[in-house]
Amino acid sequence: MRPINLSHGSGMLRAGALSLACALALVGCKGGNGDAQAKAPDKVEAESVPVEVAKATRRSVAASYSGTAPLEARGESQVVAKTSGVALDVLVEEGQQVRAGQVLVRLDAARASLQAAQSAAQMHKLQNEFARAQQLMAQKLISAADHDRIRYDLENARAVNRLANLEVSYANVVAPISGVVASKSIKPGNFVQINTPIFRIVDTSRLEMVLNVPERELAPLKAGLPVQLKADALPGRTFLGEVDRVAPVVDSGSGTFRVICSFNGEGVLQPGMFGRIAIAYDNRADALVIPRTALLEGEADTAVFMVKGGKSQRVPVELGYVDGEWVEVRKGVQLGDEVVVAGKNTLRDGTVVSVIGKPVASAKTATAKPASNKQ
Template sequence: MHQLSRSRSHGFARSAAVLLPCLLALAACKGGAGPADAQAKPGEKPPEAVPVEVAKAGRRAIAASYTGTAPLEPVAESQVVAKTSGVALAVLVEEGQPVRAGQTLVRLDSARAELQAAQTAAQMRKLEANYARAKQMAEQNLLSANDHDQLRFDLENARAANRLANLELSYANVEAPISGVIASRSIKTGNFVQINTPIMRIVDTSRLEATLNVPERELATLKPGLPVQLQVDALPGKTFKGAVARVAPVVDSGSGTFRVVCAFAAGGELQPGMFGRLRIDYDQRADALVVPRAALLDDESDPAVFVVQGGKSKRVPVKLGYLDGAWAEIRQGVKEGDQVVVAGKTALRDGSPVQVIAPAAKGAQVAAADAAAQR
């Protein structure tokens, strides 16, 4: 019995010697899991910094404006028509030639009108002589009052007929109704011209106008006299200054718009028919806090920007004021001097690490980051 007990004790000791290292190893694995998980795995890289370009929020003058497009139209335009028929003996102007009101443009054959004027003039002189003698006879009571009145009425009728004949004769010289430039000409010397048929078109290019159909919400802001800037595709890089000439006081019920007419001095470069982009400035702020418009995230309902703080990006909601070209006024959310991301923002998330690069180094890195984010 004693030998059996010794044998069992020896077996338990061997079993304990085998199990103890296993239990210690298991305890070590469980106890060391926290520190191992808190550190990055040896084969895993930290997130790469996104290359971005930044700009500082600063102060500058900014304008509130309304922009639109419209063609340029002449302030006055006229179709030249002949008031009588006849052969064009001479066409005195060419397309593009400036003319003044009353200048003779075309001379028509006037032989028939000259004969008619001469005939009525002779009849008028005859009746004038008869009436002079009748007046003397009436003073001597040698002519009845009725005969005297009849001769006076005949003379007045002859004078009217002569004035009409001279008027018809004057129509042989086709004159410019307004001052301007010959825009088109449809006849040549020797052509037969029909009465009341348009033969030329004159446009007054001394002043050009552009008419905008503006939404009714702008009715209270756009007034006559406001400055207007104009750019046309035909003259790139040039800006022309004008002013609001007239504002229609009535809103069109069908379109919900009203007409704003802007006027510009032609100056020899602007021409009727050019298509222009107009900007009407209706308010100014001399010291507004602004950021580049490129910094705004593409979300009109919730405007925001990315601000770089401590090497990371932070999405900051902002309250916008006026938008003026490449600048956006910030009324709330960003302070002066804050660095806002203007390039590379499509690859960012709130808290992303960033690498600020110089504008000259923007190049392929920022473009690659934007392309990767869009994919």
């Protein structure tokens, strides 16, 4: 038999023990890593979206029809010369206020005055002849035909004299209406032809705005309803008027009715100014309202985002009247509900939100008591 080498066996045993220890150490390291991974959160909490909200409140809202149109003068007149002549005096300028019957221009009336004098002389001559003819007719010294001829000649002379005097009066060109001289096309010394426009006068004491209203919107619009006007040329000011009249016939081409609103010019409004008006035809004193900015745009149905439990919730709503920046809610929102007015474009149903201006609430509440620090 061969002898056993004990020293060689003991070395192999030591090498095996060392390998086993390394393996156990590796297992221990892996086990430690596993515990660390187990302690990590299952999922990362989503970041909240900052939003601004407003509460549904109650206030008075008015139902109104809005429209835009230029202002027009209710009265306007082209002043024309009714006779020809040289302008001796031009008594008014553009922008000047005039009254009906006021003399604007004096034309040369020398020729018309001479014709009036001639016709007056002929008329007086025939008046004397007719007086003698009546005496002779009473004495039957003149025929009835001669008497009638003289009478007809006298009537004709009187008409010629009246016409001549009318021509003399036309030498004074007067304002047909009261208003403001909007334009002037005459200077002293100009020769004016008959029927030539020389002035344009507009009555700015009462202005009108004509709206073409679709027939589906016409029913609540009646004469006498109050109207608010805002003119682009006068920012920050609101003018009050009323519906003056509603045209009784629909325009077959456009399918609209003409609604005419009237306003007091107040010395500020001018014809041609572009205005935006609102005709208030109903009022609700205690309506539930939210800002118009809360409404979602581009949606198939009308809806808003409300904040409930720190998350957004899409809620369909039924609207009533719209009054400026407010809109009445008939269904879907209760008094005090918070609706998103800013930041809603990035929201989805159930998005975690943080309300700007409010403290952020923790998503999880700690239940464990802090450990005491004992030495």
